[in-house]
Amino acid sequence: MTAVEIALFATVIGSMVLFGGAAVLALGWAFRSGQFDNFDRGAKSIFGPDEPIGEATDGFPDMNHERK
Amino acid sequence: MATTAAMTTTVDDSARDRAQAAAERAAIDASCRGPVLFFAASAIVWLLVGSLLALLASVKLHTPYLLTASPELTFGRVRMAHLQAMGYGWLSLATVAALLWQMCRLSRAELVYPKLLILAGVLWNIGQFLAVVGIILGDATSVEWLEAPAYAPPFFIAAVGIISAWTVAVFRRRREPHVYVTQWYILGAIFWFPWLYLVAQFMIFWSTAVGVVQPIVNWWFGHNVIGLWFTPVAVGTAYYLIPKIIGRPIHSYYLSIIGFWSLALFYSWAGMHHLIGGPIPGWLSSASTVGSMMMLIPVLAVAINHHMTMRGHFHRLRYSPALRFTVFGAIAYTLVSVQGSFEALKDFSEVTHFTHYTVAHAHLGVYGFVTMIMFGLFYYMVPRLTGREWASSTLIRVHFWCAAVGIAIYFAGLSIGGWWQGRMLNNPNVPFAHIVNYTLPYLFSRSIAGTLMTAGHLAFTVLFVMNVAGWGQQRAGGPTFFVEPPSASLSGPQRIGPRDL
Amino acid sequence: MDRGMVIFLGALFTFSSSWLGLIVFPFQQLGHEQPYQKSDSDDPYPQPLQGIAVAGKRVYQANGCMYCHSQQVRSQRFGNWWDDNGEERTGADIKRSWGLRRTVSRDYLYDNPTMLGTMRTGPDLANIGVRNPSAMWHHTHLLNPRSANPWSIMPSFPYLYKREKIVGDRSEKALLLGREWTVHPGYRWRPTPQQWDELLRERGATILRQVLASAPTETFDLTTADGQKRLLDFWLTTPEEDYQIVPTADGEALVAYLLALRKAEVPLPEAKE
Numbered sequence: 001m002t003a004v005e006i007a008l009f010a011t012v013i014g015s016m017v018l019f020g021g022a023a024v025l026a027l028g029w030a031f032r033s034g035q036f037d038n039f040d041r042g043a044k045s046i047f048g049p050d051e052p053i054g055e056a057t058d059g060f061p062d063m064n065h066e067r068k
Numbered sequence: 069m070a071t072t073a074a075m076t077t078t079v080d081d082s083a084r085d086r087a088q089a090a091a092e093r094a095a096i097d098a099s100c101r102g103p104v105l106f107f108a109a110s111a112i113v114w115l116l117v118g119s120l121l122a123l124l125a126s127v128k129l130h131t132p133y134l135l136t137a138s139p140e141l142t143f144g145r146v147r148m149a150h151l152q153a154m155g156y157g158w159l160s161l162a163t164v165a166a167l168l169w170q171m172c173r174l175s176r177a178e179l180v181y182p183k184l185l186i187l188a189g190v191l192w193n194i195g196q197f198l199a200v201v202g203i204i205l206g207d208a209t210s211v212e213w214l215e216a217p218a219y220a221p222p223f224f225i226a227a228v229g230i231i232s233a234w235t236v237a238v239f240r241r242r243r244e245p246h247v248y249v250t251q252w253y254i255l256g257a258i259f260w261f262p263w264l265y266l267v268a269q270f271m272i273f274w275s276t277a278v279g280v281v282q283p284i285v286n287w288w289f290g291h292n293v294i295g296l297w298f299t300p301v302a303v304g305t306a307y308y309l310i311p312k313i314i315g316r317p318i319h320s321y322y323l324s325i326i327g328f329w330s331l332a333l334f335y336s337w338a339g340m341h342h343l344i345g346g347p348i349p350g351w352l353s354s355a356s357t358v359g360s361m362m363m364l365i366p367v368l369a370v371a372i373n374h375h376m377t378m379r380g381h382f383h384r385l386r387y388s389p390a391l392r393f394t395v396f397g398a399i400a401y402t403l404v405s406v407q408g409s410f411e412a413l414k415d416f417s418e419v420t421h422f423t424h425y426t427v428a429h430a431h432l433g434v435y436g437f438v439t440m441i442m443f444g445l446f447y448y449m450v451p452r453l454t455g456r457e458w459a460s461s462t463l464i465r466v467h468f469w470c471a472a473v474g475i476a477i478y479f480a481g482l483s484i485g486g487w488w489q490g491r492m493l494n495n496p497n498v499p500f501a502h503i504v505n506y507t508l509p510y511l512f513s514r515s516i517a518g519t520l521m522t523a524g525h526l527a528f529t530v531l532f533v534m535n536v537a538g539w540g541q542q543r544a545g546g547p548t549f550f551v552e553p554p555s556a557s558l559s560g561p562q563r564i565g566p567r568d569l
Numbered sequence: 570m571d572r573g574m575v576i577f578l579g580a581l582f583t584f585s586s587s588w589l590g591l592i593v594f595p596f597q598q599l600g601h602e603q604p605y606q607k608s609d610s611d612d613p614y615p616q617p618l619q620g621i622a623v624a625g626k627r628v629y630q631a632n633g634c635m636y637c638h639s640q641q642v643r644s645q646r647f648g649n650w651w652d653d654n655g656e657e658r659t660g661a662d663i664k665r666s667w668g669l670r671r672t673v674s675r676d677y678l679y680d681n682p683t684m685l686g687t688m689r690t691g692p693d694l695a696n697i698g699v700r701n702p703s704a705m706w707h708h709t710h711l712l713n714p715r716s717a718n719p720w721s722i723m724p725s726f727p728y729l730y731k732r733e734k735i736v737g738d739r740s741e742k743a744l745l746l747g748r749e750w751t752v753h754p755g756y757r758w759r760p761t762p763q764q765w766d767e768l769l770r771e772r773g774a775t776i777l778r779q780v781l782a783s784a785p786t787e788t789f790d791l792t793t794a795d796g797q798k799r800l801l802d803f804w805l806t807t808p809e810e811d812y813q814i815v816p817t818a819d820g821e822a823l824v825a826y827l828l829a830l831r832k833a834e835v836p837l838p839e840a841k842e
Contacts, residue, residue, distance in 0.1 A: 009351055016590065020333065022582050027329070043317035045246040046174065046308060049082060050090035055315045058388040058448055060461040061541065129690070132714075132722045137755045139728040144633020210630035211682050239573055247573065255573065256580045263584065267592065278681040280674040281599050288591050296584070332580055336587030345643040346685055347672045352595060359587075418647050422639060422689035493689060495650035496664035500692055501720040507690075508722070 092176065099178040100169050101453045103185035105536065107165035108446060110193050112529055114157025117200065119522040121150035126518045130511040140204045148215040149203045155213065155293070156224065157196045159434060161189075162442040163301045164231055167254045169449055170308055171235055174251050175242030181234060188230035195223025211272055211282070213290040221269050228265065232258040249324040253304030256332060260296040264289050280348050284340065291339030294433060299401075300331070302441040303370060306398045309441075309448055310377055313391045314384055319376035327369035334362040341412035344421060360412030367405035374398045389464045393444030396472060400436030404429065419494060424507065425486025428479050435521070436475045443471065443528065450532065456540035463527045470524030478517035485510025602675055605837055614835040617679040618826070621818075625826025628729070628819045630682070637723070639686030640695040642668035642833045668696040668833030673840040676832040691723060698828040707824045708816055709744050715757060716750045727755030729820030735813050742821075743813035747806035751814050758805075765801055780804050 047053050125146045128134050135141045172179050179185075199216035202208070207217035216224075235258045239251065268289035271277040277285060311318050318324060337359025344353045378395060385392045407429055410416050420426055447464070451457050458464060485507050492498040492506065534540060604613035618626060629635070648661035662668065672695055677683045686693075701707070706717065712730050714721035730744070732754050744751070752758035760768060768776065769791070777789065780803045787803065790796035816824070833840075 016586060018586075020586070040317075040321070042246050042248065043311070043321040045244060045248050046312055047315070047317070048089040048093070049085035050087075050093060051312070051315070053315055053317060056313060056384060056388070057315065058313045058390045060387055060389055060464065061457040061459070128724065129722060132724055133756060136725040137727045139632075142632055142726070142728075143724045144636050145631070147636050148633050206631040208631055208633060209682060210633060210635050210684055212636075212687065215633075247576070252576050255576050259577065259580050260584055263588075267588070271592070271596075272682065277596065277600075278679065278683065279599065279602070279677040280683055280685070281596050282681070282683040283685045284595050285592060288587070292587075329579060329583070332583040333586070336584050337591065340591060342687060343685065345647040346641050347674050347676060349595065349598065349674075352591065355590060415649075418643075418649060422687065424690075426687065491650070494648035494661040496661050497650075497652075501718065504720055504722055511722075 093173070096172050096176065096178050097169075097452045099182070100172050103179065103182045103189065104165050104169045104449070105453055106186055106189045107161050107168065108450065109532070109536070110189060111158050111161035111165060111442075112532055114153050114161065114196060115525055116529060118150055118153035118158055119518070119525050121146050121153055123515065123518045123522055125150055126511070126515045130508050130515065139206065145204055145206070145208060148208045148210070149200045151213065152196070152199045152203060152215055154434070156192075156199065156216070159298055159438060159442070161192065161196075162439075162446075163257070163298055164189075164192075165449075166305050166442060166445050167235065167257065167301050168231075169453075170250055170305065171238050171254055174244065174248045174308070175238055176244040177238050177241040180238060180241065184230055185234060188227040188234070191223045191230075192227035195220045195227065198223065209273070211286055213293060214268060214272060214286065218273060221265075221273075225262070225265065225269075228262050232262055248308070249318070249321070249328060250304035250308040252328050253300035253307070256328075257297050257300040257304075260292070260300075260336075264292050264296065280346075283343055283346070284348060284352065287339045287342040289339075291342065292336055294438075295331075295335035295338065298434065298438045299335070302397065302438045303327075303331075303401065305441050305445050306370075306374060306394055306401075309390060309394045309444060310374060310398070313388055313394075313448065314378070314381040316377060316381065319373050319379075323369045323373045327366040327373065330362065330369070331366040334359045334366065338363060338408075338412065341417060344412070344414060344417045357412045357414070360409050363405060364409050367402060367409075370398070371402040389458075389461075389468065390444045390448035392468060393440050393447060393471075395444075397437050397439075397441035397444060400432055400440060400475075404432040404437055407432070419490035420486065421490070422493065423486040423490040424482040424510065425490060428482035428486055431475065431482075432479050435471075436479065440471065440475075443467070446528075446532070450535055451540070451543060454535055454538075454540075455543050456535050456538060457543055458531055459534040459540040460531065463531050467524045467527040467531070470520045470527065474517045474520035474524060476517075477520070478514055481510045481513035481517065485513075599674055602678060604678060605675060605835070614837075615676060615678050615832075618829055620825065621822040622825040622829040624818070625822035625824070625829075628823040629684070629826055632726070634694075635684040635686045637688055637690035638692065638694045639689055640672075640693065640830065640832065641685045642670070642672045642693065642695050644671035662693065665692075666700065667693040670833050670836065670840045672832050673837060675837055675839065694827065694830055695832040696830065696834065698831040699834050702828060704824050704828060705745060707827055708820065709746055709750075711820065711823070712744060712746070712814060713750050713755055713757065716746060725755035726820070728817075729823060730754055730814050730816055732812055732814050735811055739813050740815050742815045744815070746808065746814065748809045749805035751809055751812065754814060760801070765797070769797060769800075776800065776804050779807055779810070783807050 044053065051057055124135075124141065125143055128136075128143045128146065132143075139145075168179070168185065195216070199220040202217035202220060203215055208215045209217065235254065239255065268285055271285045272282055307318060307324060338356050340348070340352045340356035341360055344357075346353075374395075385395060411420055411426075411429060420429075447458070489503055489507050492503045604615060606613040643660075643662045645660035645663060647659060649657055649659050650661060652658050663670070676695075677685075708730075710717040711726045713725040713727070714723040715725075732751065749758050773791065777791070777800065780789070780800060781787065784803055789800045789803075791800065
């Protein structure tokens, strides 16, 4: 490995650490500021009164025995 | 349990809530109808064009005299036109249809500026037409994934710019306070793709990056267009459709977050393994090998999450076409990604690189995974946009089995043939003629697979045209829903015959 | 997570890491490479493409040659195989004589686009100009690869050639191929038994004279079916009298480009393997 290569390698590793570190810090901030609170609600946000949890919403067109 | 009086009120309230929510969802779907169906329809046109080009290229590879005197239909041009038609026509336009509709639904916001979107769709299709026709007429660049002649990209760039800006505009109008995981994937994709495309266009065609910097940029783009454009939207779609169809929230929202951020961080590093052993600095492919192996984290996170969500609901694959296609795609995502991680290792890559094995891997990704999920989405989305059910469940079955068996034969044939092709290429005592002859039956099996897949696409096109033309049974009022009969689909006298599959 | 900005910044940071690492740094590292010159009297290596080879590169691009042919020689460390004694060996590319050494980034200094390729459905072409310097061989092979290698699955490229009536002398550029390859350029022609009977009836004596001119020691018993078939086999390998096949400008350019592919020829200090 030449000096140039070592320098480049160090820069790349350094930038990975830097950006990876920034990502970790951002995650940490997100946790602390409550971005990840109440996951349950997040997962349920796609359901509503019209299509509630527990109701399937798709079937083959002629399989009416599955329908109400 | 509440008291009887309270229960009556709740029932009244919930009936009103239900009607209200249904009306809101119906209004959102109605607002999406024009632009989303336009993108979906043009995606299907390009799917057919791409299929025919693929079939022709495949047959030409084992029957070289077929149409060999035609410059327009020589193997190289047809192969490039196939990639452009599928990558930027079918996959990208389907991806746009998917992200537009899901962004509206998940933001609980109606689609705005529909004419702008139609304009974007028209621009995209013009660019796409110029790309495919230009390649056929001999203007191709021979830069993989960027074969389009110089007059096509400006149309793509304008269209992508409109679509990205529009997505952000809808997102900012959201009424739903929570940003669902699918929306993260969509937001990531609409930001990454224009960046990727501009950098690649700029560095390869508009500036003076020559020499091996070009293939480096080329494969950073080529790999990321799959990983950061098709994959996020397809995975996001699975994160929406699977819970939505079976009526059960995602198993672990934590895992979905880990999956998203690790995908964002690692996938973008993975592209250089396409150049492993090539004339590029060694540290580049090493960095990519690390990135590829780290991809196991998001892939396993998604796999575990989807599997745990589906657990106890697998019997529904029997009656929901959308679910069956989507789950097929989700399983293929796990398979293709794990395979891809190991393919990036030097010992593995030096056999499979330069062979049909890589082609099989690529198709498991773009077809088994992305295309199948897009089919699943179309089966779910289109009836809700047109207000019509699919006209024929037989055609849906034909589509599914042609696609599923087709990709299975494709993958098995080229993986086996490609592996031994690679082993023989590495042995200088094996004459090249022997390798070519050895691969012929496998190339032939690919043509059979391609015929099946094309047949499936025709069935799908017929279904789509019938639906849009209003031939299906009307959906009852706004968005129809049906209550799952409590455990009825498992218990009770039920015959499961071939017709049910 | 309810904030779009968080997602945006996260997407920005994760992606910029790869953009910097995989694009900007290599661009810096490789952007300043210079041609190699061992001594002042030597020509610098590599040289940009010259003359019609530049147009030939366009033909190579337009027809997607690189989707079956790579242009890179991998080092001795790549490609594991087992010899007859069961010992593991490596370095197949060089042992297949695809190049004397591995190719390195400097070999591609003037390539635009750089068609390294990702498939070896056909053999590597990084060094084809050194490996097979015969322009005529490339022309006959491009017209119909089966004329050189019966097992080949490469497309024929008859549209890079034209079949024309000979006026005066046969052109120097005319392809040296038997009539089976030239009657229907790109395909292999053979008359049906009825056609052959007819030909023998009409021009039998001429055909026999033509064949004997190129194969004087042969004898043909034209009273038997076997003799007639043998005459046909010989006759098909003789050139057409009135027609010739010559390369078009595109055909000439493409072969000039192929012959200019001479990577892995000049030794470079950084490519020892």
